[in-house]
Every structure is written in C-alpha cells, then in structure tokens.
Amino acid sequence: MLTAEIRRRFLAHFENAGHTAVPSAPLLFDDPNLLFVNAGMVPFKPYFLGQETPLWDRAVSVQKCVRTGDIEEVGKTTRHGTFFQMCGNFSFGDYFKAGAIEFAWTLITGSVDDGGFGFDPDKVWVTVLHSDDEARQLWKDIAGLPDERIQSRGLLDNYWQMGVPGPGGPASEIYIDRGPEFGPDGGPIVDEDRFLEIWNLVFMQEEITNVTAKDKFDVVGPLPQENIDTGMGLERVAYLLQGKTNMYEIDEVFPVIEKASEITGRKYGADPIDDVRFRVIADHVRSGLMLMGDGVTPGNEARGYVLRRLLRRAVRSMRLLGYEDPALPQLLPVSLDRMKASYPELEADFPRIEKIAYAEEDAFRQTLGKGTQIFESAASAIKNTGGSSLPGDQAFALHDTYGFPIDLTLEMAAEQGLTVDEDGFRALMTEQRARAKADAKSKKGAHADTSIYRSTLDAGGPTEWLAYSTLTTESRVLALLAEGVDVPAISAGTVGEVVLDRTPFYAESGGQSADAGHITWDGGRAEVLDVQRPVRGLVVHQVRVLEGELTRDQNVEAAVDPEWRLGARQAHSGTHVVHAALREVLGPTALQAGSYNRPGYLRLDYGWSGALSPDQLHGVEEASNRALRADLPVTAQTMSLQEARDFGALALFGETYGEDVRVVEIGGPWSRELCGGTHVDRSSQIGTVVITSDGSVGAGNRRIEALTGIEGFDYLARERDVVRQLTDILKAQPGEVPGRVQDLLERLKTAEKAVESAKAAQLLGAAGDIASAAKDVNGVAYVGHRAEGANGGDVRTLALDIRGRMPKDKPAVVVVIGTADDKPSTVVALNEAAQAKGLSANTFVGLVGEKLGGRGGGKADVAQGGGTDVSAIPAALAAVEGALGA
Incomplete structure (x- = not known):
C-alpha cells in the first residue's frame, strides 16, 4: 500500500466518523518554543492549553514534522528520520478513551477492501499506564485483546505532558509484532525492534503543575473537559504494510536511494557504511524538499542552518560514495516525484525550490574547496612539527565554519596519515548543544504566560475589532494588566496593558507594525506604544499613561493617529505592489518569503539567487510606479481557504490561516494575496515607490527595501540635493557628474599606483x-x-x-x-x-x-x-x- 494511500485512508476513516480534516500546518509554525513543527498536536496546542476555543469538536490531520535532535543517527537505525508525517485524530471535549480505542482498532485491523489497513489482530499489542485500569478494560472489551498482550508501563513511557504546567494524561501505545526474525518474544517491554510502536493514544484528563521531569510533576485535578490527542507514524505504518524493514525503503524515500546508487555505481545493500550514506541522502533530500517547500532558505542561523546542514550532509554523503558532480539536480526531482501525490503544491513551486537548492550546493562546493585548503594547511603544520593528530578545536572550527561533518574530517585526516581528537571535538559539540538547549529552555513557558489573557477573554469576551472601518471608537476598559498581573488602575508615568471592549487599532501581524495613537478619557490621556493579539479574539494595547489615572470600566475614546495609519496603508499596499512587480520582472518563482512594513517603509524578502542587475532593479521600481500611475483599485473579500487557493491567491510562507481568509487584490489578478492588513483604496494613494536597497540574506534569498509616500519623496529630494552639491563642486551639469567622478577615481588610482611603486622601490632598495x-x-x-x-x-x-x-x-x-x-x-x-x-x-x-x-x-x-x-x-x-x- 503506497504511503499516499495510507494517508488518504487515515483521513477518510475519521472524516466518515464526523471529524473535520484540518490541513497540515507549515513546518515553520509560529511557536516560540520550536524551530519547526515536531509533532502532530503542535497546531492544536493552544486548544489543549485553553488559550483558544477549538473550532471543532473532532478533528483529523496528517501533519508535516521535522526533528533534527538525532540527526547524527539518521541512516544508522530503522527509525530515525528528520522529516516524517504524523497522522492524528483529536477530540475536544467530545469522545474519550472508548472512542479513541475503537477508532484506532477498526482502522488498523479493518479489511483493506473496507478502507482499513488490514493488520492481523493477533499481531497487535498495546501498552497502558500501570494505573489506568479503565484503558486496560476497554482494550479487552472493544478489541478483545487478552491480558498478556496489554502490558503496563510507568510514567516515563505511558504518560504525556508538555514539560510545562498544563494538561496531561495517561497514554496507550499500539505495537505490531514483526515476527521472531526481528527479536525475542515477550511484547514491547522486552523488545521494541520486534514489537514496533505505530500509534500513541493520549487521554488528556488532568491538569498538572510543578513539572521538573517527564515523570516528576504534581496533579492539580481533573481538566474541565477531557480531550483526545493521538499520533500515528505514517512512515512506520508504510514500511510495515509495504513489507520493508525500515523507513528508508518505503515508496516515498527509496527511489532517491535507487537514483544515488545508479549515478555513483555503488550498490545499496552491499556495504553497511555505504548503506548509511544512502539513507542519509534519501532522508535529507526529502527533508530539504519539504522545508524549502514551506519557505525555509539555507542560512547560518536557526531554521536556515538546519536546512543548510541537511543539504550539505546529503551532498557530502554523495561525495563519500565517490560522486563529485552536482548531486541535487539528480536527486531532488526524484523526491518531488514521490512527494507530490500528497503535496501537489510542491510541483507548482519546484522552479523556486530547485533554484535555492542548486545554488546552495554550488556554494557548498566552493566552501568545500576553501575548507579543504584550511585543513591541508593545518595538516601540513601538524606533520612539520612532528604531530600526528588534528586538535579537536580545529575539527570543530571546520564543522562550525565550513560545514564539515566530523566523518568528512576523519576521512581527510586518514588520507594524510593523521588521527583526529574526536573527544575534544565532541566536547565542543556538547558545549554548543548545551548552549542551544539552555536558550530553548529559557524560552519555555511562553504558552503558559498567556493564561492571564485567556482569563481576560473568558471574562470580557472577544474584542470587537474595527480597524478596517474606523480610526476612532468609544470604548470601555475591560481589563488592565501590569507585568502580567491584573490591576485595578494604571497611573501617570506607568506602562501597562489595556483591553478594550472595542478598538480601531491594528494589532501587529502579517508583517505590518501596530498602529500608534492615543486613548483619552475625562481627566486623562495615554499613548499607545504597541498592539498585539496574545490569544485569538483578544486585542491588547500596551500604553504609557501620560496624564491622570486609567481605571477598569473607564469609558474612553480610542483614536489611531491618522497620519500613522495613512503611512502604514501606503507601505503595506506598496509591499503587495513590489511583490507583484518582482514577479512581473523576474518571473513567478520570485515569491515573497517574509515582509515587514511600517509607515513609509517596506522590507520584502523573496526567493532568488544572485544579485539583481541595475536594469532588473530599475524594472521592478518602474513596474511598481506604473501600477501606481494606473490608479488600480484595491479590494478585499473574505472566502474559504480552498476558494482562495482556487482563486489564485498567493499565501505567504510560514503563515497559518484559518477556515476563512481575506484576499486582497490590487488590479485584480495582477496582485492577489491572502492578507489581513490595512490598505489604501486605490494604488495611486501609495504616492511613490522608491527602492533603496537589494541585498542577500542567505543563499537563495534576497531582501529588497523601499520607501513609500512622503518618505519616498523625501528620499528623492535628499538624492537631488546630493547631485546638486556634486554639480557645484565639480562645476558640471548633472548628467556629466558620473563621468567626472569616474575620471577623478582613475586619476586617484594612477596616483596610488605611483605611490605604491615608489614605496616598493624604496623597500627593495634597502634589501x-x-x-x-x-x-x-x-x-x-x-x-x-x-x-x-x-x-x-x-x-x-x-x-x-x-x-x-x-x-x-x-x-x-x-x-x-x-x-x-x-x-x-x-x-x-x-x-x-x-x-x-x-x-x-x-x-x-x-x-x-x-x-x-x-x-x-x-x-x-x-x-x-x-x-x-x-x-x-x-x-x-x-x-x-x-x-x-x-
């Protein structure tokens, strides 16, 4: 059974049972604790934590996930992979243990003809928490499992929690017996290679606190409602149903191994070391494809560094297999061909993806040359001084600066007759990982900090948000917060947070900065410093009270600074215009990968390799201003996400969209994007678009900056003044200035060469x-x-x-x-x-x-x-x- 078919059957099984199919969130999901989505429940976390009200009672999804903590183990085991797909069904206060167990049992043991997976019921084992007698009995009643195939485990194995105060509960894991050739009998408590876990059912029923370890916490009491969160590993089920022994040989992965074997001339299965390399290649190429498909570009930090490492490990593994030519053009299309059945958007976006990937490989090949020179220099110095080992800090520098994995350094050292201080290298790697973990840990708990906002939302209801229709509202203060604590009043000179029953202020999102303005009341005034949405439905204003005292239930007037809003609308609409102009000049692969705009200024990141020529940059600016002169209408309409996709609206990488979305058009199909920002009514109101810079922000990704409105005209006026000063200094007409400056530079170079020659002659004369x-x-x-x-x-x-x-x-x-x-x-x-x-x-x-x-x-x-x-x-x-x- 093909992986895409297993995926389809999972979704259909739960949709037929009344679940809403929720599309996979992007891998770049907005979570302060995560680089990437690493579990199927991540997009649903706000619902489980009580931060937001669930949109459905029952949901099902197949979530794209990436985990890189065990990247060094990829290819060495049957299970470690960086990209995987997690199938999950979720209940928010609807069905509980009995429903979850029945749904899982009927799917895994149901006949293939009836839409099930067809696993032999006699091969199914489960584990339950040692104290969860209810789950044990349900498995006996629903599935007819005998006691010996229901094994008990402790908190470390069969209790789920997030590592922070919040929900938790016992879990029940489902295993398939692969047979005696894979290990000893006795169930999963004896051998988890023979008995392979495929599905974890979490029964979320308790609120916990004082969490210090996976098995160390205090139970506060039962949750207000019981929830279900499950996760079934798609790749694991695929290799069982396809009769394979590991995830690298399933239909979505193995074709890359076959291609790598073909072009390297090495046979998969002939050498254990080569087999690890083949698996690394297949895993990393697929992971790289999926990350780039969700808008990640290679870089030196965070997500970009993970992608860069994956691609370079794949290329390096091809090199270790003896293949020196560019490898990704051979391998990436093969992975696309296997993944597009489940993710058709990859095919449409492949021209952008391949451009990024191939540019990164080219850059790595050049870096490899530089790093090799550094290594050879270090090796020569070691041998000349009678040494025989490359120090750990030098091996680490090669890894950290040039992307040399330790095994590549070991190989090169062996060729030179040297060893490597692996202990020193690994100590430095451990220090680096510890710093990264400490940084990540320092960010933990961000979700728990929103509890005050959730309480505020529950008490006062959602904020009536009127940013699209007005700049002023008569409002009432629902809540006041200071340093995360509910307070009755905020006095003059104090900074705090204000929640109003209605507001005209735009809250920062989608790259647009928050509105500025004031909140006034009888006897007082406060400056609005920032506006955010910490939880869905709630708008929170950070303010500095300038006069008087602001109290709860105070009637106020909330007023956005009209000049600020005008500048913000110009800049945001200008961002859409520049994006459309980029695609007009460069082609459809020049897609936005991020943006930021504030009044008069816009910044747009887009996928492209290589600097724009002056003619291309001029073309983008000209196309933008032609759109302004055409006075194109700017319209917005709300529709379902699928309708928006069918309509041809562009979605931004890394953004998460709800069931209904807002589509903003400028000149109809010329610019059609999903966007929740504020915009002008017609393109001419943007005033002008003046591009001020275009530069690289990583391989395959560039950033363009521009000014709009009065800020754009001010910039042009300053440029004009500079030209006027130069014409006065050079006694030349404006058109003659470049030639005169060039002439001066040539004369200066000539003079410098003469000085250098004289200096060299003086030095040599003293030799x-x-x-x-x-x-x-x-x-x-x-x-x-x-x-x-x-x-x-x-x-x-x-x-x-x-x-x-x-x-x-x-x-x-x-x-x-x-x-x-x-x-x-x-x-x-x-x-x-x-x-x-x-x-x-x-x-x-x-x-x-x-x-x-x-x-x-x-x-x-x-x-x-x-x-x-x-x-x-x-x-x-x-x-x-x-x-x-x-």
Whole structure:
C-alpha cells in the first residue's frame, strides 16, 4: 500500500466518523518554543492549553514534522528520520478513551477492501499506564485483546505532558509484532525492534503543575473537559504494510536511494557504511524538499542552518560514495516525484525550490574547496612539527565554519596519515548543544504566560475589532494588566496593558507594525506604544499613561493617529505592489518569503539567487510606479481557504490561516494575496515607490527595501540635493557628474599606483643593506626585520628579495613583519641550505603568530601569517632568533 494511500485512508476513516480534516500546518509554525513543527498536536496546542476555543469538536490531520535532535543517527537505525508525517485524530471535549480505542482498532485491523489497513489482530499489542485500569478494560472489551498482550508501563513511557504546567494524561501505545526474525518474544517491554510502536493514544484528563521531569510533576485535578490527542507514524505504518524493514525503503524515500546508487555505481545493500550514506541522502533530500517547500532558505542561523546542514550532509554523503558532480539536480526531482501525490503544491513551486537548492550546493562546493585548503594547511603544520593528530578545536572550527561533518574530517585526516581528537571535538559539540538547549529552555513557558489573557477573554469576551472601518471608537476598559498581573488602575508615568471592549487599532501581524495613537478619557490621556493579539479574539494595547489615572470600566475614546495609519496603508499596499512587480520582472518563482512594513517603509524578502542587475532593479521600481500611475483599485473579500487557493491567491510562507481568509487584490489578478492588513483604496494613494536597497540574506534569498509616500519623496529630494552639491563642486551639469567622478577615481588610482611603486622601490632598495646586516645564529644567517607601513604584498616581495641576496651555501632564515593599518603581516622565507638543515618556514611563522595573536601557514620554503598585536613584533622576532639558537 503506497504511503499516499495510507494517508488518504487515515483521513477518510475519521472524516466518515464526523471529524473535520484540518490541513497540515507549515513546518515553520509560529511557536516560540520550536524551530519547526515536531509533532502532530503542535497546531492544536493552544486548544489543549485553553488559550483558544477549538473550532471543532473532532478533528483529523496528517501533519508535516521535522526533528533534527538525532540527526547524527539518521541512516544508522530503522527509525530515525528528520522529516516524517504524523497522522492524528483529536477530540475536544467530545469522545474519550472508548472512542479513541475503537477508532484506532477498526482502522488498523479493518479489511483493506473496507478502507482499513488490514493488520492481523493477533499481531497487535498495546501498552497502558500501570494505573489506568479503565484503558486496560476497554482494550479487552472493544478489541478483545487478552491480558498478556496489554502490558503496563510507568510514567516515563505511558504518560504525556508538555514539560510545562498544563494538561496531561495517561497514554496507550499500539505495537505490531514483526515476527521472531526481528527479536525475542515477550511484547514491547522486552523488545521494541520486534514489537514496533505505530500509534500513541493520549487521554488528556488532568491538569498538572510543578513539572521538573517527564515523570516528576504534581496533579492539580481533573481538566474541565477531557480531550483526545493521538499520533500515528505514517512512515512506520508504510514500511510495515509495504513489507520493508525500515523507513528508508518505503515508496516515498527509496527511489532517491535507487537514483544515488545508479549515478555513483555503488550498490545499496552491499556495504553497511555505504548503506548509511544512502539513507542519509534519501532522508535529507526529502527533508530539504519539504522545508524549502514551506519557505525555509539555507542560512547560518536557526531554521536556515538546519536546512543548510541537511543539504550539505546529503551532498557530502554523495561525495563519500565517490560522486563529485552536482548531486541535487539528480536527486531532488526524484523526491518531488514521490512527494507530490500528497503535496501537489510542491510541483507548482519546484522552479523556486530547485533554484535555492542548486545554488546552495554550488556554494557548498566552493566552501568545500576553501575548507579543504584550511585543513591541508593545518595538516601540513601538524606533520612539520612532528604531530600526528588534528586538535579537536580545529575539527570543530571546520564543522562550525565550513560545514564539515566530523566523518568528512576523519576521512581527510586518514588520507594524510593523521588521527583526529574526536573527544575534544565532541566536547565542543556538547558545549554548543548545551548552549542551544539552555536558550530553548529559557524560552519555555511562553504558552503558559498567556493564561492571564485567556482569563481576560473568558471574562470580557472577544474584542470587537474595527480597524478596517474606523480610526476612532468609544470604548470601555475591560481589563488592565501590569507585568502580567491584573490591576485595578494604571497611573501617570506607568506602562501597562489595556483591553478594550472595542478598538480601531491594528494589532501587529502579517508583517505590518501596530498602529500608534492615543486613548483619552475625562481627566486623562495615554499613548499607545504597541498592539498585539496574545490569544485569538483578544486585542491588547500596551500604553504609557501620560496624564491622570486609567481605571477598569473607564469609558474612553480610542483614536489611531491618522497620519500613522495613512503611512502604514501606503507601505503595506506598496509591499503587495513590489511583490507583484518582482514577479512581473523576474518571473513567478520570485515569491515573497517574509515582509515587514511600517509607515513609509517596506522590507520584502523573496526567493532568488544572485544579485539583481541595475536594469532588473530599475524594472521592478518602474513596474511598481506604473501600477501606481494606473490608479488600480484595491479590494478585499473574505472566502474559504480552498476558494482562495482556487482563486489564485498567493499565501505567504510560514503563515497559518484559518477556515476563512481575506484576499486582497490590487488590479485584480495582477496582485492577489491572502492578507489581513490595512490598505489604501486605490494604488495611486501609495504616492511613490522608491527602492533603496537589494541585498542577500542567505543563499537563495534576497531582501529588497523601499520607501513609500512622503518618505519616498523625501528620499528623492535628499538624492537631488546630493547631485546638486556634486554639480557645484565639480562645476558640471548633472548628467556629466558620473563621468567626472569616474575620471577623478582613475586619476586617484594612477596616483596610488605611483605611490605604491615608489614605496616598493624604496623597500627593495634597502634589501641589500638588510641582507648584509644578517646575524649569525648557531650557523644560520638570520634576518629579522620590521617594515613600517608595508602591507602583505610588500612584505612578501621584500622577504623574497632579501633571501635572494643571502649566501647560497649557508643556511638563511628571513623574517619580515609589516605594519600596514596597524596590523602585523608576516612572511618567513628560507633558502635551500636552511631547508636541507631540517628547518621549516611553517615552524617559524607559527612562533611569530603565537606572539602576534594570530596564525599562519605555508610551505617549508615560504610561509606567511598575520596577527593583531603590533607591539609584540620585537618579541616575535626574538622568538625566532631564540629558536635558532636553541
């Protein structure tokens, strides 16, 4: 049974049972505790925590998930994969244990002809919490399972909670017996390879607190309503139903292994080490495809770094299999072909995805070359000093800076006859992971902090939000908060939070900054600093009270600053216009990947590799302003999410949308996007669009910045003033300014070259005198010279010229240190007689680097390096002399 068919059957089974099918949330789900969605219940977390009211009593989903904590184990086990799909059914105060058990049992053991999975009931085992006698009895009553196939476990295995105060409850896990060839008998408590878990049913029934570990917490009492949260691993079910022994051989993954085997000439199944590499490739290519499909682009931080690591591990594994050519163009289309059945949007978006992926591989291939040079330099220095092991910090630097996994470094070291300090490397990796975990832990509990807002919402009801229709409202204060605590009043000079029964203020979302303005009342006034929606339905205003005292139940006037709102509308509509203009000039793959706008300013990130040419940038700006001149109508309408997709509206990466969405059009289909922001009525009201910059924000991702409205005109006026000043200085017409400036630059370059030539001649002229002043140190002619103001090129030229003037039959060591820009640069040059004596320039440049606070490298005859401490030059020269005399 194909994976897509298993997925379809799961959804159909629960839809037929009255569940609403909820589309998978993007992997970039907005959760402060997570880089990516890592479990099927994550999009439903606000409902389980009581922060929001569920939209349904019953729901079902197949959620895209990514976990990278065990990335080093990928390919080594049958289960570890970075991307997976979690099938789940959810009940919010509707059915409970009996319903969850019955739904699961009928699906897994139901006949294939009737839409089930067809597992043999005699192969099914379950576990329950040791104290959950109710679940044990239900399994006996509903499924007819005997006692020996219902095993009890403790809190560590069969209790679910989030690690923070909130809901929790016992869990019941479903296992399939794969047979004696996979391990000993005795059920999952004996062997979890033979008895493979496929489904976890969570019975959410208790409120817990004082959580210190998975099995250490206090139970406050029963929840107001009992909920069900389940998770069935789609890939696990697939490899069982497809008769495979691991997830890498299912229909959605194995074709990539087959392609990798074909182009590398290595056979899968012939070598255990190669098999791990094949599995890493297949897993990481699929994960990379799904991440890029949800808008992640490679980078050096957070989500972008995870994607970069996945793609580079895949490329590196192909290299270890002997394939040196670009690999992703061969592999990524194969993964697309398997995944598009479940995620058809990938095919439509593939031109953008492949552009990002292939650019990242090209960048890695170049980085690989640079990193290899660094490694070879380090290896040469180690061998020249008689060492045999690459230090752990250098292996870590290769990993952290150049993306070299440790096994690549180990392979390269072995080729050089070296070992690697793996313990030192892993200690540094552990420190890095500990810092990351500590950072993540510091963010935990963000969800629990919204309880005050949820209480406020329950007490006063949702805020009547009128930002689309008015700039002022007569309102009543429902609640006042200070430092997360409900307070009766906020006095002058104090910053606090205000909840009103109705408001005209736009709350920050969708890239648009919050409105500014004031709240006034009889005898008082407060400045609105920020506006947010901490929970669905509630608008919270952060204010600074300027006069008087603001109290609960106070009648107030809430007024948005009209100039601020006008500028915000111009900037947000301008963002849509620039997005449409980018697609018009560059093509449909130039899709927005993020945005931010405030009055008069917009910033738009978009998928594209390579800098825009001046003509392209001008074309985007011209297309934008042509749209303004055309005075296009700007309209908004609300429809279902599916209707919006059918309508051709663009959705933004990483955004989560509800059942109904708002579609904003500028000029009809020219710009049609899902958007909840405020906009002008016609495009001409934007005023102008002035692009001020375009730059890279990571491989395959760029950022364009622009000004709109009066801010755009002010920018152009300043530019005009600069041109006017230049025409006055140069005594030229505006059109002549570029030519005149170019001419001045050419003349300046010529003068600089003349100065450099004169300086070089002066340095070389002194070479003879410097050589003749060489010291005899232990039978070696030694020159240690400080060249004031000399840069790296001058230093190298001088050192080689001095060496050429030294006697050929006597060992000679020349050290020249330049001081250009107050930074020392070193060149060490040895003649053949010195090398024959066993001396090496590499050794001496290392001594100099230690003193100067830098490092260096090269060959036995010439080596060069740098540093940071000019004051240490005398000590550095003395160190070389001391080493010669030792």
